[in-house]
Amino acid sequence: MPELPEVETVVRDLARLVTGATITSANVFRERNLATPDAPSFTDAVRGRRILGTRRRAKWIIVELSGGILLLVHLRMTGQLLVLPATVERDPYIRLSLTLDDGRELRFRDVRAFGRVALVAQRSDGEAASNLDPHSPPLLADHGVEPLAAAFTADALRALIAHRGTRIKSLLLDQRCIVGIGNIYADEALWRAKIHPLTPANRLRPAQLDALHLAIVGVLSEAVAARGSSINDYTAPDGDGEMQERLDVYQRTGEPCHRCGAAIQRSVVGGRGTHVCRTCQRAPRGAGRAAASRAVRGPRWSERVTPETVGATRSERAAARRRSARQGEAA
Ligand SMILES: [Zn+2]
Structure with missing residues (x-):
């Protein structure tokens, strides 16, 4: 997505x-x-x-x-x-x-x-209205803070999450809290900040919160500069992104961590595939073993696209070619 x-x-x-x-x-x-x-x-x-x-x-x-x-x-x-x-x-x-x-x-x-x-x-306050009547309520009122806006400082992040007992990855994905972060950049930001996705937000130390703030802003800015990650169906009007080549953990299950060399592992957190280096990202007490035992890896629907699939875009076919090349190497 x-x-x-x-x-x-x-x-x-x-x-x-x-x-x-x-x-x-x-x-x-x-x-x-x-x-x-x-x-x-x-x-x-x-x-x-x-x-x-x-x-x-x-x-x-x-x-x-x-x-x-x-x-x-x-x-x-x-x-x-x-x-x-x-x-x-x-x-x-x-x-x-x-x-x-x-x-x-x-x-x-x-x-x-x-x-x-x-x-x-458009409403008089600049917000999008709910319909063609400019006096209707704002459509996007329940959306959270923009992580690339100047107002998103380390203090702002602390105020948003430091009192919450929710697992940090689930909070990062919550669009009412911070907008725009999905599974790819949540995993990447947590790896950069050396924070395990299951850590409750209120157990993060001040230095970890600062590191997480830097990681969120850093990974999103770099990804914008790289035109995003062309995984699955994403392409932009002017062509694919290249951030997918620079990701550190997302969809790198089994490959060596770019920091310590340990194999990246995949587990499921809140129903979402989650990629971690268990050496760099220490699991909170009691969470590690349960998360590991639920590790699964099913094919995504788009992995069924072959280079010959009719109706696939150029990027979908390119992804299918890369996939079949990878499978060839593995075999
Ligand atoms: Zn590592």
């Missing part, structure tokens, strides 16, 4: 590719991806609007349109935004498309169709 760096990359690519263009028409191919309004109102409301710019809030992509209207897109599991000449054939996974006045289309492609698109008004 795309996390903050991937969504930020899409937002920046889109800003460069579509700012200034005018939407001449819209097609909704699958209405269930549209959270609000209904399809006829959507196509009606976007027609003739100019794209003024793009920004990000949490994992939402916000496209600012003329007349105080915002187009919101959440990629969820497999969503992609593509900007292509309108003459390029649409594949069956295009759920929605906007035709631009310069002969291109902005297409929302989503294989598993969990992604969400919404068209809402």
Whole structure:
């Protein structure tokens, strides 16, 4: 699932590719991806609007349109935004498309169709409203702090989590607390800070909290600079990211820790695959053995894509080729 760096990359690519263009028409191919309004109102409301710019809030992509209207897109599991000449054939996974006045289309492609698109008004306080009425309540009010904003200091992190008895990894994934961190960057930040994912937040020492703050900001900034991690379906309008080549623990089960050489291990924390170096990241008392005994590794659905799969993107096929090469080495 795309996390903050991937969504930020899409937002920046889109800003460069579509700012200034005018939407001449819209097609909704699958209405269930549209959270609000209904399809006829959507196509009606976007027609003739100019794209003024793009920004990000949490994992939402916000496209600012003329007349105080915002187009919101959440990629969820497999969503992609593509900007292509309108003459390029649409594949069956295009759920929605906007035709631009310069002969291109902005297409929302989503294989598993969990992604969400919404068209809402901008409120007078700058927040996205819940629908096309600018007086409706803010849509994203329950979202937490932005980890790359200046306000996210070590003290701010301490104030957010130091009193909580929740396992630190679960807290990092809680979007009401800090936004944009998913499974990849939670595992990476905890490895950098040498903190075991099962450690209760209120048992972290001040030095560990400082290290965690540095690790979160560091790994997210580096990932934005690298255009995100192209794992599974993520690609940006201007192409794949390369952070996946620089990850220290995520999906490196069995490979040596970049710090100490011990094998990276995978277990399950709160239903999520979790990657740790058990030498660098000491388990809190009583947690280690239970976590290890539940270690599992099932295939993700996208691992079933082969280089020949029809409808796969270039990056999906490339990932499939890398996978089959790896399996060849292992055999
Ligand atoms: Zn290590």
